[in-house]
Amino acid sequence: MVDNKAIYQVDAFTDEAFKGNPAGVMIVDDSFSDELMQYVAAEMNLSETAFVTPSNKGFNIRYFTPTTEMPLCGHATLASAHVIYQLGIKGEDESINFKAKGGDLTITKNSDLMAMLFPRYSLNKVAMPDNFKNIVGFEPVEVYASDYNWIVALSEDESDIEKANPNFELMKINGLGHLMITSKSKLENVDFVVRCFAPSLGINEDPVTGSAYCALTPLWSNKLGKKDMFSLQVSKRQGQVSVSSLGNQVEIKGKAITVFEAKLKI
The missing domain is CATH 3.10.310.10 (Diaminopimelate Epimerase; Chain A, domain 1)
Structure with a gap:
Protein backbone atom coordinates (compact mmCIF):
# COMPACT_ATOMS: atom_id res chain seq x y z
CA MET A 1 0.00 0.00 0.00
CA VAL A 2 1.50 3.31 -1.11
CA ASP A 3 1.50 6.15 1.43
CA ASN A 4 0.59 9.28 -0.53
CA LYS A 5 1.35 11.50 2.47
CA ALA A 6 5.05 10.85 3.23
CA ILE A 7 7.64 13.19 1.76
CA TYR A 8 11.40 12.97 2.20
CA GLN A 9 14.12 15.56 1.72
CA VAL A 10 17.39 13.98 0.61
CA ASP A 11 20.75 15.60 0.01
CA ALA A 12 22.19 13.94 -3.11
CA PHE A 13 25.78 13.60 -4.33
CA THR A 14 27.10 13.88 -0.78
CA ASP A 15 27.28 11.86 2.44
CA GLU A 16 27.11 15.00 4.59
CA ALA A 17 23.85 16.71 5.56
CA PHE A 18 23.30 20.20 4.13
CA LYS A 19 25.79 19.61 1.32
CA GLY A 20 25.18 18.33 -2.22
CA ASN A 21 21.80 18.97 -3.83
CA PRO A 22 18.54 18.64 -1.88
CA ALA A 23 15.60 16.94 -3.56
CA GLY A 24 12.11 16.14 -2.41
CA VAL A 25 10.89 12.56 -2.88
CA MET A 26 7.37 11.16 -2.64
CA ILE A 27 6.27 7.61 -3.41
CA VAL A 28 2.68 7.92 -4.61
CA ASP A 29 -0.01 6.04 -6.49
CA ASP A 30 -1.91 7.00 -9.64
CA SER A 31 -4.45 9.03 -7.65
CA PHE A 32 -1.85 11.73 -6.98
CA SER A 33 -2.68 14.36 -9.62
CA ASP A 34 -0.31 16.37 -11.80
CA GLU A 35 -1.72 19.54 -10.25
CA LEU A 36 -0.95 18.33 -6.73
CA MET A 37 2.58 17.33 -7.78
CA GLN A 38 3.22 20.86 -8.99
CA TYR A 39 1.74 22.38 -5.83
CA VAL A 40 3.91 20.18 -3.62
CA ALA A 41 7.03 20.99 -5.65
CA ALA A 42 6.30 24.71 -5.35
CA GLU A 43 5.77 24.31 -1.60
CA MET A 44 9.03 22.40 -1.18
CA ASN A 45 10.76 25.13 -3.24
CA LEU A 46 13.70 22.86 -4.11
CA SER A 47 15.27 22.65 -7.54
CA GLU A 48 13.40 19.35 -8.06
CA THR A 49 10.90 17.17 -6.28
CA ALA A 50 10.47 13.63 -7.60
CA PHE A 51 7.23 11.65 -7.58
CA VAL A 52 7.71 7.90 -7.84
CA THR A 53 4.89 5.51 -8.72
CA PRO A 54 5.40 1.72 -8.51
CA SER A 55 4.53 -0.19 -11.69
CA ASN A 56 4.71 -3.77 -12.93
CA LYS A 57 8.09 -3.10 -14.55
CA GLY A 58 9.65 -1.03 -11.78
CA PHE A 59 8.82 2.60 -11.09
CA ASN A 60 7.56 5.57 -13.05
CA ILE A 61 9.28 8.79 -12.01
CA ARG A 62 8.41 12.43 -12.65
CA TYR A 63 10.34 15.55 -11.73
CA PHE A 64 8.96 18.99 -10.92
CA THR A 65 10.77 22.26 -10.28
CA PRO A 66 8.80 24.91 -8.36
CA THR A 67 7.38 26.09 -11.69
CA THR A 68 7.42 23.26 -14.25
CA GLU A 69 7.89 19.56 -15.01
CA MET A 70 11.29 18.33 -16.21
CA PRO A 71 11.93 15.23 -18.37
CA LEU A 72 15.03 14.12 -16.46
CA CYS A 73 16.86 14.95 -13.24
CA GLY A 74 19.94 13.18 -11.95
CA HIS A 75 20.07 14.26 -8.32
CA ALA A 76 16.35 13.64 -7.77
CA THR A 77 16.78 10.17 -9.33
CA LEU A 78 19.64 9.44 -6.93
CA ALA A 79 17.55 10.74 -4.02
CA SER A 80 14.57 8.58 -5.06
CA ALA A 81 16.70 5.46 -5.31
CA HIS A 82 18.14 6.23 -1.88
CA VAL A 83 14.63 6.39 -0.39
CA ILE A 84 13.56 3.15 -2.08
CA TYR A 85 16.60 1.33 -0.70
CA GLN A 86 16.20 2.99 2.70
CA LEU A 87 12.57 1.89 3.02
CA GLY A 88 13.44 -1.66 1.95
CA ILE A 89 11.17 -1.50 -1.10
CA LYS A 90 14.17 -2.87 -2.99
CA GLY A 91 17.01 -4.84 -1.47
CA GLU A 92 20.53 -3.43 -1.74
CA ASP A 93 21.47 -6.26 -4.09
CA GLU A 94 18.59 -5.42 -6.44
CA SER A 95 18.57 -2.88 -9.26
CA ILE A 96 15.93 -0.18 -9.58
CA ASN A 97 14.35 0.55 -12.96
CA PHE A 98 12.84 4.00 -13.43
CA LYS A 99 10.81 5.08 -16.44
CA ALA A 100 11.10 8.85 -16.89
CA LYS A 101 9.89 11.10 -19.69
CA GLY A 102 13.55 11.63 -20.58
CA GLY A 103 14.43 7.93 -20.79
CA ASP A 104 14.65 4.61 -18.98
CA LEU A 105 17.03 4.66 -16.01
CA THR A 106 18.72 1.84 -14.09
CA ILE A 107 20.20 2.30 -10.61
CA THR A 108 22.35 -0.17 -8.68
CA LYS A 109 23.88 0.04 -5.20
CA ASN A 110 27.32 -0.97 -3.93
CA SER A 111 27.72 -0.18 -0.23
CA ASP A 112 26.72 3.51 0.11
CA LEU A 113 27.51 4.40 -3.51
CA MET A 114 24.70 4.34 -6.06
CA ALA A 115 25.29 4.12 -9.81
CA MET A 116 22.83 5.45 -12.38
CA LEU A 117 22.79 4.71 -16.10
CA PHE A 118 21.61 7.74 -18.07
CA PRO A 119 21.42 8.45 -21.81
CA ARG A 120 24.29 10.32 -23.42
CA TYR A 121 23.41 13.86 -24.57
CA SER A 122 24.39 15.24 -27.96
Missing part, protein backbone atom coordinates in the same frame (compact mmCIF):
# COMPACT_ATOMS: atom_id res chain seq x y z
CA LEU A 123 26.96 18.04 -28.28
CA ASN A 124 27.17 20.47 -31.19
CA LYS A 125 29.70 23.29 -31.29
CA VAL A 126 28.02 26.69 -31.71
CA ALA A 127 29.11 30.29 -32.13
CA MET A 128 29.96 32.36 -29.08
CA PRO A 129 26.77 33.97 -27.70
CA ASP A 130 26.75 37.76 -27.84
CA ASN A 131 27.88 39.54 -24.66
CA PHE A 132 28.69 36.25 -22.90
CA LYS A 133 31.51 37.79 -20.89
CA ASN A 134 29.36 40.72 -19.75
CA ILE A 135 26.54 38.37 -18.76
CA VAL A 136 28.49 35.51 -17.13
CA GLY A 137 31.89 36.96 -16.27
CA PHE A 138 34.46 35.29 -18.53
CA GLU A 139 35.18 34.58 -22.19
CA PRO A 140 34.75 30.87 -23.00
CA VAL A 141 37.11 29.08 -25.37
CA GLU A 142 34.39 26.74 -26.71
CA VAL A 143 30.60 26.69 -26.60
CA TYR A 144 28.30 23.76 -27.31
CA ALA A 145 24.57 23.25 -27.62
CA SER A 146 23.21 20.10 -26.00
CA ASP A 147 19.89 18.37 -25.38
CA TYR A 148 17.05 20.05 -23.46
CA ASN A 149 18.27 23.53 -24.44
CA TRP A 150 21.51 23.33 -22.45
CA ILE A 151 24.43 25.52 -23.46
CA VAL A 152 27.87 24.27 -22.34
CA ALA A 153 30.67 26.84 -22.09
CA LEU A 154 34.30 25.83 -21.52
CA SER A 155 37.04 27.90 -19.90
CA GLU A 156 40.78 27.23 -19.77
CA ASP A 157 40.93 28.59 -16.22
CA GLU A 158 39.25 26.88 -13.26
CA SER A 159 39.03 30.21 -11.44
CA ASP A 160 36.65 31.48 -14.15
CA ILE A 161 34.17 28.80 -13.08
CA GLU A 162 34.55 29.50 -9.36
CA LYS A 163 34.34 33.30 -9.70
CA ALA A 164 31.56 33.55 -12.31
CA ASN A 165 28.72 35.80 -11.16
CA PRO A 166 26.04 35.65 -13.87
CA ASN A 167 23.28 38.17 -14.41
CA PHE A 168 20.30 35.81 -14.35
CA GLU A 169 17.82 38.18 -15.95
CA LEU A 170 20.16 38.84 -18.88
CA MET A 171 20.80 35.10 -19.20
CA LYS A 172 17.10 34.43 -19.74
CA ILE A 173 16.72 36.99 -22.52
CA ASN A 174 20.00 36.11 -24.28
CA GLY A 175 19.54 32.36 -24.81
CA LEU A 176 21.59 31.36 -21.75
CA GLY A 177 18.74 30.33 -19.46
CA HIS A 178 20.11 26.75 -19.27
CA LEU A 179 23.88 27.06 -18.89
CA MET A 180 26.73 24.79 -17.77
CA ILE A 181 30.19 26.31 -17.31
CA THR A 182 33.12 23.94 -16.96
CA SER A 183 36.89 23.62 -17.03
CA LYS A 184 39.64 21.11 -16.42
CA SER A 185 40.54 20.97 -12.73
CA LYS A 186 43.91 21.79 -11.20
CA LEU A 187 43.10 19.70 -8.12
CA GLU A 188 44.69 16.30 -7.65
CA ASN A 189 42.23 13.44 -8.26
CA VAL A 190 39.65 15.83 -9.79
CA ASP A 191 39.31 15.79 -13.57
CA PHE A 192 36.94 18.70 -14.18
CA VAL A 193 34.77 21.23 -12.38
CA VAL A 194 31.37 22.60 -13.29
CA ARG A 195 28.59 24.97 -12.26
CA CYS A 196 25.04 24.87 -13.64
CA PHE A 197 22.50 27.66 -13.96
CA ALA A 198 18.86 27.35 -15.02
CA PRO A 199 17.12 30.69 -14.42
CA SER A 200 14.62 29.88 -17.18
CA LEU A 201 13.33 27.13 -14.89
CA GLY A 202 13.32 29.29 -11.76
CA ILE A 203 16.66 27.80 -10.57
CA ASN A 204 19.37 30.45 -10.61
CA GLU A 205 22.11 27.98 -9.65
CA ASP A 206 21.65 24.26 -9.15
CA PRO A 207 23.94 22.93 -6.38
CA VAL A 208 24.68 19.58 -8.08
CA THR A 209 23.20 18.60 -11.44
CA GLY A 210 23.26 14.87 -12.17
CA SER A 211 21.75 15.09 -15.64
CA ALA A 212 24.39 17.67 -16.66
CA TYR A 213 26.88 14.82 -16.72
CA CYS A 214 24.99 13.29 -19.64
CA ALA A 215 26.69 16.03 -21.67
CA LEU A 216 29.81 16.66 -19.59
CA THR A 217 30.92 13.02 -19.45
CA PRO A 218 31.32 12.49 -23.21
CA LEU A 219 32.76 16.00 -23.59
CA TRP A 220 35.52 15.53 -21.03
CA SER A 221 36.07 11.87 -21.88
CA ASN A 222 36.96 12.97 -25.39
CA LYS A 223 39.13 15.87 -24.24
CA LEU A 224 40.99 13.98 -21.51
CA GLY A 225 41.13 10.58 -23.22
CA LYS A 226 39.63 8.95 -20.13
CA LYS A 227 36.60 6.71 -19.60
CA ASP A 228 36.34 7.08 -15.81
CA MET A 229 36.46 10.54 -14.24
CA PHE A 230 35.76 12.46 -11.05
CA SER A 231 34.08 15.85 -10.98
CA LEU A 232 33.40 18.57 -8.45
CA GLN A 233 30.40 20.83 -8.89
CA VAL A 234 31.79 23.96 -7.27
CA SER A 235 28.55 25.56 -6.12
CA LYS A 236 28.26 26.90 -2.56
CA ARG A 237 27.02 23.51 -1.29
CA GLN A 238 29.36 21.53 -3.57
CA GLY A 239 28.93 17.97 -4.75
CA GLN A 240 31.07 15.00 -5.71
CA VAL A 241 30.25 12.98 -8.82
CA SER A 242 32.03 9.98 -10.33
CA VAL A 243 31.26 9.33 -14.00
CA SER A 244 32.05 6.81 -16.72
CA SER A 245 31.55 7.10 -20.47
CA LEU A 246 29.80 3.97 -21.79
CA GLY A 247 29.05 4.55 -25.47
CA ASN A 248 25.48 5.79 -25.77
CA GLN A 249 25.11 5.87 -22.00
CA VAL A 250 26.87 7.48 -19.07
CA GLU A 251 27.23 6.08 -15.58
CA ILE A 252 26.80 8.64 -12.82
CA LYS A 253 27.74 7.61 -9.28
CA GLY A 254 27.15 9.30 -5.95
CA LYS A 255 25.97 9.08 -2.37
CA ALA A 256 22.92 10.49 -0.61
CA ILE A 257 21.62 11.17 2.89
CA THR A 258 18.05 11.70 4.15
CA VAL A 259 17.72 14.98 6.06
CA PHE A 260 14.07 14.78 7.13
CA GLU A 261 10.74 13.04 6.63
CA ALA A 262 7.41 14.84 6.79
CA LYS A 263 3.70 14.19 6.21
CA LEU A 264 1.22 16.07 4.09
CA LYS A 265 -1.73 17.27 6.17
CA ILE A 266 -4.11 17.81 3.24
Whole structure:
Protein backbone atom coordinates (compact mmCIF):
# COMPACT_ATOMS: atom_id res chain seq x y z
CA MET A 1 0.00 0.00 0.00
CA VAL A 2 1.50 3.31 -1.11
CA ASP A 3 1.50 6.15 1.43
CA ASN A 4 0.59 9.28 -0.53
CA LYS A 5 1.35 11.50 2.47
CA ALA A 6 5.05 10.85 3.23
CA ILE A 7 7.64 13.19 1.76
CA TYR A 8 11.40 12.97 2.20
CA GLN A 9 14.12 15.56 1.72
CA VAL A 10 17.39 13.98 0.61
CA ASP A 11 20.75 15.60 0.01
CA ALA A 12 22.19 13.94 -3.11
CA PHE A 13 25.78 13.60 -4.33
CA THR A 14 27.10 13.88 -0.78
CA ASP A 15 27.28 11.86 2.44
CA GLU A 16 27.11 15.00 4.59
CA ALA A 17 23.85 16.71 5.56
CA PHE A 18 23.30 20.20 4.13
CA LYS A 19 25.79 19.61 1.32
CA GLY A 20 25.18 18.33 -2.22
CA ASN A 21 21.80 18.97 -3.83
CA PRO A 22 18.54 18.64 -1.88
CA ALA A 23 15.60 16.94 -3.56
CA GLY A 24 12.11 16.14 -2.41
CA VAL A 25 10.89 12.56 -2.88
CA MET A 26 7.37 11.16 -2.64
CA ILE A 27 6.27 7.61 -3.41
CA VAL A 28 2.68 7.92 -4.61
CA ASP A 29 -0.01 6.04 -6.49
CA ASP A 30 -1.91 7.00 -9.64
CA SER A 31 -4.45 9.03 -7.65
CA PHE A 32 -1.85 11.73 -6.98
CA SER A 33 -2.68 14.36 -9.62
CA ASP A 34 -0.31 16.37 -11.80
CA GLU A 35 -1.72 19.54 -10.25
CA LEU A 36 -0.95 18.33 -6.73
CA MET A 37 2.58 17.33 -7.78
CA GLN A 38 3.22 20.86 -8.99
CA TYR A 39 1.74 22.38 -5.83
CA VAL A 40 3.91 20.18 -3.62
CA ALA A 41 7.03 20.99 -5.65
CA ALA A 42 6.30 24.71 -5.35
CA GLU A 43 5.77 24.31 -1.60
CA MET A 44 9.03 22.40 -1.18
CA ASN A 45 10.76 25.13 -3.24
CA LEU A 46 13.70 22.86 -4.11
CA SER A 47 15.27 22.65 -7.54
CA GLU A 48 13.40 19.35 -8.06
CA THR A 49 10.90 17.17 -6.28
CA ALA A 50 10.47 13.63 -7.60
CA PHE A 51 7.23 11.65 -7.58
CA VAL A 52 7.71 7.90 -7.84
CA THR A 53 4.89 5.51 -8.72
CA PRO A 54 5.40 1.72 -8.51
CA SER A 55 4.53 -0.19 -11.69
CA ASN A 56 4.71 -3.77 -12.93
CA LYS A 57 8.09 -3.10 -14.55
CA GLY A 58 9.65 -1.03 -11.78
CA PHE A 59 8.82 2.60 -11.09
CA ASN A 60 7.56 5.57 -13.05
CA ILE A 61 9.28 8.79 -12.01
CA ARG A 62 8.41 12.43 -12.65
CA TYR A 63 10.34 15.55 -11.73
CA PHE A 64 8.96 18.99 -10.92
CA THR A 65 10.77 22.26 -10.28
CA PRO A 66 8.80 24.91 -8.36
CA THR A 67 7.38 26.09 -11.69
CA THR A 68 7.42 23.26 -14.25
CA GLU A 69 7.89 19.56 -15.01
CA MET A 70 11.29 18.33 -16.21
CA PRO A 71 11.93 15.23 -18.37
CA LEU A 72 15.03 14.12 -16.46
CA CYS A 73 16.86 14.95 -13.24
CA GLY A 74 19.94 13.18 -11.95
CA HIS A 75 20.07 14.26 -8.32
CA ALA A 76 16.35 13.64 -7.77
CA THR A 77 16.78 10.17 -9.33
CA LEU A 78 19.64 9.44 -6.93
CA ALA A 79 17.55 10.74 -4.02
CA SER A 80 14.57 8.58 -5.06
CA ALA A 81 16.70 5.46 -5.31
CA HIS A 82 18.14 6.23 -1.88
CA VAL A 83 14.63 6.39 -0.39
CA ILE A 84 13.56 3.15 -2.08
CA TYR A 85 16.60 1.33 -0.70
CA GLN A 86 16.20 2.99 2.70
CA LEU A 87 12.57 1.89 3.02
CA GLY A 88 13.44 -1.66 1.95
CA ILE A 89 11.17 -1.50 -1.10
CA LYS A 90 14.17 -2.87 -2.99
CA GLY A 91 17.01 -4.84 -1.47
CA GLU A 92 20.53 -3.43 -1.74
CA ASP A 93 21.47 -6.26 -4.09
CA GLU A 94 18.59 -5.42 -6.44
CA SER A 95 18.57 -2.88 -9.26
CA ILE A 96 15.93 -0.18 -9.58
CA ASN A 97 14.35 0.55 -12.96
CA PHE A 98 12.84 4.00 -13.43
CA LYS A 99 10.81 5.08 -16.44
CA ALA A 100 11.10 8.85 -16.89
CA LYS A 101 9.89 11.10 -19.69
CA GLY A 102 13.55 11.63 -20.58
CA GLY A 103 14.43 7.93 -20.79
CA ASP A 104 14.65 4.61 -18.98
CA LEU A 105 17.03 4.66 -16.01
CA THR A 106 18.72 1.84 -14.09
CA ILE A 107 20.20 2.30 -10.61
CA THR A 108 22.35 -0.17 -8.68
CA LYS A 109 23.88 0.04 -5.20
CA ASN A 110 27.32 -0.97 -3.93
CA SER A 111 27.72 -0.18 -0.23
CA ASP A 112 26.72 3.51 0.11
CA LEU A 113 27.51 4.40 -3.51
CA MET A 114 24.70 4.34 -6.06
CA ALA A 115 25.29 4.12 -9.81
CA MET A 116 22.83 5.45 -12.38
CA LEU A 117 22.79 4.71 -16.10
CA PHE A 118 21.61 7.74 -18.07
CA PRO A 119 21.42 8.45 -21.81
CA ARG A 120 24.29 10.32 -23.42
CA TYR A 121 23.41 13.86 -24.57
CA SER A 122 24.39 15.24 -27.96
CA LEU A 123 26.96 18.04 -28.28
CA ASN A 124 27.17 20.47 -31.19
CA LYS A 125 29.70 23.29 -31.29
CA VAL A 126 28.02 26.69 -31.71
CA ALA A 127 29.11 30.29 -32.13
CA MET A 128 29.96 32.36 -29.08
CA PRO A 129 26.77 33.97 -27.70
CA ASP A 130 26.75 37.76 -27.84
CA ASN A 131 27.88 39.54 -24.66
CA PHE A 132 28.69 36.25 -22.90
CA LYS A 133 31.51 37.79 -20.89
CA ASN A 134 29.36 40.72 -19.75
CA ILE A 135 26.54 38.37 -18.76
CA VAL A 136 28.49 35.51 -17.13
CA GLY A 137 31.89 36.96 -16.27
CA PHE A 138 34.46 35.29 -18.53
CA GLU A 139 35.18 34.58 -22.19
CA PRO A 140 34.75 30.87 -23.00
CA VAL A 141 37.11 29.08 -25.37
CA GLU A 142 34.39 26.74 -26.71
CA VAL A 143 30.60 26.69 -26.60
CA TYR A 144 28.30 23.76 -27.31
CA ALA A 145 24.57 23.25 -27.62
CA SER A 146 23.21 20.10 -26.00
CA ASP A 147 19.89 18.37 -25.38
CA TYR A 148 17.05 20.05 -23.46
CA ASN A 149 18.27 23.53 -24.44
CA TRP A 150 21.51 23.33 -22.45
CA ILE A 151 24.43 25.52 -23.46
CA VAL A 152 27.87 24.27 -22.34
CA ALA A 153 30.67 26.84 -22.09
CA LEU A 154 34.30 25.83 -21.52
CA SER A 155 37.04 27.90 -19.90
CA GLU A 156 40.78 27.23 -19.77
CA ASP A 157 40.93 28.59 -16.22
CA GLU A 158 39.25 26.88 -13.26
CA SER A 159 39.03 30.21 -11.44
CA ASP A 160 36.65 31.48 -14.15
CA ILE A 161 34.17 28.80 -13.08
CA GLU A 162 34.55 29.50 -9.36
CA LYS A 163 34.34 33.30 -9.70
CA ALA A 164 31.56 33.55 -12.31
CA ASN A 165 28.72 35.80 -11.16
CA PRO A 166 26.04 35.65 -13.87
CA ASN A 167 23.28 38.17 -14.41
CA PHE A 168 20.30 35.81 -14.35
CA GLU A 169 17.82 38.18 -15.95
CA LEU A 170 20.16 38.84 -18.88
CA MET A 171 20.80 35.10 -19.20
CA LYS A 172 17.10 34.43 -19.74
CA ILE A 173 16.72 36.99 -22.52
CA ASN A 174 20.00 36.11 -24.28
CA GLY A 175 19.54 32.36 -24.81
CA LEU A 176 21.59 31.36 -21.75
CA GLY A 177 18.74 30.33 -19.46
CA HIS A 178 20.11 26.75 -19.27
CA LEU A 179 23.88 27.06 -18.89
CA MET A 180 26.73 24.79 -17.77
CA ILE A 181 30.19 26.31 -17.31
CA THR A 182 33.12 23.94 -16.96
CA SER A 183 36.89 23.62 -17.03
CA LYS A 184 39.64 21.11 -16.42
CA SER A 185 40.54 20.97 -12.73
CA LYS A 186 43.91 21.79 -11.20
CA LEU A 187 43.10 19.70 -8.12
CA GLU A 188 44.69 16.30 -7.65
CA ASN A 189 42.23 13.44 -8.26
CA VAL A 190 39.65 15.83 -9.79
CA ASP A 191 39.31 15.79 -13.57
CA PHE A 192 36.94 18.70 -14.18
CA VAL A 193 34.77 21.23 -12.38
CA VAL A 194 31.37 22.60 -13.29
CA ARG A 195 28.59 24.97 -12.26
CA CYS A 196 25.04 24.87 -13.64
CA PHE A 197 22.50 27.66 -13.96
CA ALA A 198 18.86 27.35 -15.02
CA PRO A 199 17.12 30.69 -14.42
CA SER A 200 14.62 29.88 -17.18
CA LEU A 201 13.33 27.13 -14.89
CA GLY A 202 13.32 29.29 -11.76
CA ILE A 203 16.66 27.80 -10.57
CA ASN A 204 19.37 30.45 -10.61
CA GLU A 205 22.11 27.98 -9.65
CA ASP A 206 21.65 24.26 -9.15
CA PRO A 207 23.94 22.93 -6.38
CA VAL A 208 24.68 19.58 -8.08
CA THR A 209 23.20 18.60 -11.44
CA GLY A 210 23.26 14.87 -12.17
CA SER A 211 21.75 15.09 -15.64
CA ALA A 212 24.39 17.67 -16.66
CA TYR A 213 26.88 14.82 -16.72
CA CYS A 214 24.99 13.29 -19.64
CA ALA A 215 26.69 16.03 -21.67
CA LEU A 216 29.81 16.66 -19.59
CA THR A 217 30.92 13.02 -19.45
CA PRO A 218 31.32 12.49 -23.21
CA LEU A 219 32.76 16.00 -23.59
CA TRP A 220 35.52 15.53 -21.03
CA SER A 221 36.07 11.87 -21.88
CA ASN A 222 36.96 12.97 -25.39
CA LYS A 223 39.13 15.87 -24.24
CA LEU A 224 40.99 13.98 -21.51
CA GLY A 225 41.13 10.58 -23.22
CA LYS A 226 39.63 8.95 -20.13
CA LYS A 227 36.60 6.71 -19.60
CA ASP A 228 36.34 7.08 -15.81
CA MET A 229 36.46 10.54 -14.24
CA PHE A 230 35.76 12.46 -11.05
CA SER A 231 34.08 15.85 -10.98
CA LEU A 232 33.40 18.57 -8.45
CA GLN A 233 30.40 20.83 -8.89
CA VAL A 234 31.79 23.96 -7.27
CA SER A 235 28.55 25.56 -6.12
CA LYS A 236 28.26 26.90 -2.56
CA ARG A 237 27.02 23.51 -1.29
CA GLN A 238 29.36 21.53 -3.57
CA GLY A 239 28.93 17.97 -4.75
CA GLN A 240 31.07 15.00 -5.71
CA VAL A 241 30.25 12.98 -8.82
CA SER A 242 32.03 9.98 -10.33
CA VAL A 243 31.26 9.33 -14.00
CA SER A 244 32.05 6.81 -16.72
CA SER A 245 31.55 7.10 -20.47
CA LEU A 246 29.80 3.97 -21.79
CA GLY A 247 29.05 4.55 -25.47
CA ASN A 248 25.48 5.79 -25.77
CA GLN A 249 25.11 5.87 -22.00
CA VAL A 250 26.87 7.48 -19.07
CA GLU A 251 27.23 6.08 -15.58
CA ILE A 252 26.80 8.64 -12.82
CA LYS A 253 27.74 7.61 -9.28
CA GLY A 254 27.15 9.30 -5.95
CA LYS A 255 25.97 9.08 -2.37
CA ALA A 256 22.92 10.49 -0.61
CA ILE A 257 21.62 11.17 2.89
CA THR A 258 18.05 11.70 4.15
CA VAL A 259 17.72 14.98 6.06
CA PHE A 260 14.07 14.78 7.13
CA GLU A 261 10.74 13.04 6.63
CA ALA A 262 7.41 14.84 6.79
CA LYS A 263 3.70 14.19 6.21
CA LEU A 264 1.22 16.07 4.09
CA LYS A 265 -1.73 17.27 6.17
CA ILE A 266 -4.11 17.81 3.24
